[in-house]
Amino acid sequence: MDTILHLFLLSLPIAAPKGSHSLWVLATYIKGQTPFPEFSYVVMLDDVRVLYYNSETKTLIPRGNTTTEDDVFNSNVHLTISDNIQSSFKEKWVVATNNVNKTYSVLALQRLVVCELRDDGEPGQMITRDAARGSTTDELLYVDKNFTYQGNLNISTQVLNLHLKISMWNHEHLYRPFCIKTLKGYLEKRRNQVNRKVKPKVRLFRKELSSGFRVSCLATGFYPRHINLTLFRDGQPVSDHEIIGGDLLPNGDGTYQMRKSLEISADKHKYTCSATHLSLDNKLDVTLEYDHGEPFKSVIPSVLMVLALMLVFGVAAAITSWKRQCADSIKSGYSTASASEESVDTT
Numbered sequence: 001m002d003t004i005l006h007l008f009l010l011s012l013p014i015a016a017p018k019g020s021h022s023l024w025v026l027a028t029y030i031k032g033q034t035p036f037p038e039f040s041y042v043v044m045l046d047d048v049r050v051l052y053y054n055s056e057t058k059t060l061i062p063r064g065n066t067t068t069e070d071d072v073f074n075s076n077v078h079l080t081i082s083d084n085i086q087s088s089f090k091e092k093w094v095v096a097t098n099n100v101n102k103t104y105s106v107l108a109l110q111r112l113v114v115c116e117l118r119d120d121g122e123p124g125q126m127i128t129r130d131a132a133r134g135s136t137t138d139e140l141l142y143v144d145k146n147f148t149y150q151g152n153l154n155i156s157t158q159v160l161n162l163h164l165k166i167s168m169w170n171h172e173h174l175y176r177p178f179c180i181k182t183l184k185g186y187l188e189k190r191r192n193q194v195n196r197k198v199k200p201k202v203r204l205f206r207k208e209l210s211s212g213f214r215v216s217c218l219a220t221g222f223y224p225r226h227i228n229l230t231l232f233r234d235g236q237p238v239s240d241h242e243i244i245g246g247d248l249l250p251n252g253d254g255t256y257q258m259r260k261s262l263e264i265s266a267d268k269h270k271y272t273c274s275a276t277h278l279s280l281d282n283k284l285d286v287t288l289e290y291d292h293g294e295p296f297k298s299v300i301p302s303v304l305m306v307l308a309l310m311l312v313f314g315v316a317a318a319i320t321s322w323k324r325q326c327a328d329s330i331k332s333g334y335s336t337a338s339a340s341e342e343s344v345d346t347t
């Protein structure tokens, strides 16, 4: 279940305007030999899972703070909409399997429904996107009573227009009002959770590889998930095609992490990693100086050794010549010999 939903989630737009919130429904219809229920969905407020529905047990399972959220929505309306979605999946499944090899053992259909509450508190756009086998088949976008459809339903224009008319009526009178009401309800309960700001911890480090080095910048533990992480080489942003990684990954505790890396040969540049995030007033810079890295460290001991030896020999030579001068002053050939023996001991 998680991997299927994950595939679909990856195609979602990451950027959302500051201050806006959205409610997401990710529904999956799956037939074949799988451990999953035929129909199930997850409801999320922004990126926080709040509810899970399973058609086999016909149960709604709240996630997190349970007892206080029973009044967020009317479960009769909820179940009516669930049934609508499930029966449209059943129709789609027949169409989707019409022209394909019937020996396909598993076919998953998915639907993503998102409604948005803008930062001014007004309902924003609503998107309904369908996918089969992980790729989008069609999409309905509803913005300010403007309804756009994109897709490849193999039906006549007449049938399509009728389908759209019904769909638009449903969106205007049923889906969007219900979605917005539910969104507002959850927002009331979870305001602190979705509006929290947690600062990223940023670390820049260098790892030795067989053929050079990898410079990595890791930002972790931040919330919300929007972050700008940039690697600089001598003050210039490193171009995207050199960067490895950069995917946003969830941590187990509801925060996020992102890592950007760069593979280099042993060169003498200064690397800086810069993070901007809602929780930070200013950007956060972490710098990796060349002399903090491995190459310079391994140079230091040998340089010091040479300096130390020069110093010791220098002192020894000075003592020797000073003693030689003393010896010369008392004009004794033996004391010169003993003086040079002493100087050997000091080294």
Ligand SMILES: *[C@@H]1O[C@H](CO)[C@@H](O)[C@H](O)[C@H]1NC(C)=O
Residues within 6 Å of the ligand: 064, 065, 068
């Ligand atoms: C659950 O809700 C109650 C009342 O709104 C609140 O005091 C409590 O901190 C919440 N617990 C969690 C884990 O969010």
Ligand SMILES: *[C@@H]1O[C@H](CO)[C@@H](O)[C@H](O)[C@H]1NC(C)=O
Residues within 6 Å of the ligand: 101, 102, 103, 104
């Ligand atoms: C359906 O797929 C199976 C396995 O990929 C293949 O062996 C079979 O020939 C296919 N049948 C048709 C009618 O294409």
Ligand SMILES: *[C@@H]1O[C@H](CO)[C@@H](O)[C@H](O)[C@H]1NC(C)=O
Residues within 6 Å of the ligand: 146, 147, 148
């Ligand atoms: C509706 O949306 C389409 C596509 O985004 C746009 O071309 C069109 O102008 C919009 N119509 C109205 C009335 O806003």
Ligand SMILES: *[C@@H]1O[C@H](CO)[C@@H](O)[C@H](O)[C@H]1NC(C)=O
Residues within 6 Å of the ligand: 099, 154
């Ligand atoms: C569309 O449907 C018609 C009949 O309903 C069928 O003949 C045609 O092959 C279908 N086209 C595609 C691309 O599935």
Ligand SMILES: *[C@@H]1O[C@H](CO)[C@@H](O)[C@H](O)[C@H]1NC(C)=O
Residues within 6 Å of the ligand: 226, 227, 228, 276, 277, 278
């Ligand atoms: C990231 O950078 C873009 C473009 O400069 C900016 O619009 C956005 O607000 C930044 N996001 C964060 C979280 O700082």
